[in-house]
């Protein structure tokens with residue numbers, strides 16, 4: 001894995017957005033996998049700015065979001081769909097028919113997950129997937145456990161993960177849904193390139209475990225050690241565990 005450490009989150013996210021814009025210029029039909037949460041927010045802001053200055057054209061690109069809360073409708077203001085509309089989709093020229101989302105309110109989670117896995121395959125897989133990482137090492141909502149799931153699935157969210165998402169629910173972790181639908185490990189591992197973002201001291205232990213720990217379902221991100229093309233974008237605080245090695 002390539003590790004890029006920047007002096008600030010702003011520098012890291014600007015460089016990551018510029019990298020994505022370069023990838024889109026090289027392949028305008030790029031299929032992107034996109035995360036929610038706090039880490040990608042500045043990347044989305046930068047992508048919007050690049051688009052506004054004519055340096056990013058997403059008219060032929062496709063996006064697949066990685067996960068969605070179970071039970072929330074797409075128009076619920078707390079859904080990841082609404083988050084993506086606010087922070088990216090309203091401001092760039094991705095075509096609505098090329099924006100893909102798991103529907104957390106679908107009546108049958110299993111068939112919704114099967115539909116989504118098929119849609120990713122039909123699109124030719126993900127070219128570039130951007131990921132955050134949970135302090136417990138989760139990627140998308142693939143939570144640590146005795147085993148990981150390859151396919152898109154319904155995931156129970158850990159207490160720690162719900163705590164980390166509380167800021168999006170008025171700082172009240174009890175309002176964070178108990179479960180989500182998420183892409184499985186296979187779609188993430190089969191992406192041609194993975195861009196993983198981590199900022200702040202709360203991510204330092206997870207970053208060290210991802211890069212140097214055993215490859216274990218107890219740290220889902222550690223499986224990225226097996227991937228050929230991963231770029232990890234860090235600030236100094238998230239990289240602090242690496243310096244002590």
Ligand SMILES: O=P(O)(O)OC[C@H]1O[C@](O)(CO)[C@@H](O)[C@@H]1O
Nearest residue numbers: 035036037038039132133134140
């Ligand atoms: O970027 P954050 O808010 O720290 O969250 C880490 C990860 O956990 C999630 O909230 C779960 O997928 C992601 O959205 C994010 O990639």
